[in-house]
Amino acid sequence: MLVAISMDGNNQLYPLVYAIVDNETDRSWKWFMSNLKCSIGEPDNLVFVSNWMVSISNAIRAFFPTTFHGLCTCYIKQNMVTNFKDSTVVGIFRDAARIFRMTEFQTKWDELRSFRDNAITKYLEDIGLQRGMLQLWFYERRNYWASRMTLHFDYCETRLASETDKGRQYRIEPIDCYRVHMRDNRLDDIVNLHTKECTCKEFDALGISCSNAIVAAKEQNIPIHSLCNQFYTVDSLMIAYAKPINPLATYLNGRDLLDM
Incomplete structure (x- = not known):
């Protein structure tokens, strides 16, 4: 399954599109990205975050050439645990990934540089859901925010x-x-x-x-x-979750169970 997920204004996962394919190949990811582009266009400041898969990178470059593509920090952190087995290094990396100010990031980066003769920073530099769950998410979040009186x-x-x-x-x-x-x-x-x-x-x-x-x-x-950006208003979230997620039709002997 190929999935594109965003974040809503309440810092929750917001599923955009998904597709079921035979294999995660260049061809399947490019087909997926072409359909994603038809759905969302190419908005300003669009950023992709994924794991380290060449097929994903190739597809993003093909259909979203002006966007920034970064790697998931959780994915990188897991790899660092496997490759370096050092909780101190992982902790410094986690702190660095959450910093906004460049001077503070540089301080953390210099700390990482001091480990393993620069092996950690070289590694980082070289790196360059089921539908039923979606149905529940949309229903619960739509109902929850419809009952709230706050603006944000x-x-x-x-x-x-x-x-x-x-x-x-x-x-x-x-x-x-x-x-x-x-x-x-x-x-x-x-x-x-x-x-x-x-x-x-x-x-x-x-x-x-x-x-x-x-x-x-x-x-x-x-x-x-x-x-605050309009993205964080309750109105914008209600629009995002306005459309219900319908259950997948269940088939038995070629007939829809819902019609039986």
Whole structure:
């Protein structure tokens, strides 16, 4: 089975398309990608994440040549456990994979470089669902969010609360009506409320206000939820799960059991 999965605004798996094929070959993956492109087009900032399979890479290059293709960090982590058998290395890699700021990533990368005479970083550089479950997911998530009164998902609300706590000690130095210079004892950033960007890169990457943006927004009397991407609104999720997943027809002796 070939499957393309995305993430919804509540940080949950969202199945896009799937297909049943004989083998995972170049031909089957290219056929799959051609149909995926017909379904979703080629939206801006599209990113593919997969395991390390040449056929997948070939198909992505053929049908989505302008997109970025990365490897799944869980897949890489499992390979590192198998190849290097060092929990410390795996822990540093896990931390590095979750970092937004380039300077902090470089620190973790330098730590990895110190292991095994650079063998870890060289390895990383060289790397370059059943339908019934889908039916249940769509039904449960659609009903759950239809009964909620909040405008944004739990994931967004939880992250905003966490980021708000981080910014309590920040010092604010306004630059103009949109840009604000933020300082604390460790970091030094500039946030732009108009373009929804911050030098920490977290605001840009996630579309959820980072701690800098939250402090700056409160200083300017701007509601922090208004800065979050529409992707995280309950309305957008209800649209995503609006169409029901119907069960597969079950056949017995060439006849549909549902018609018996």
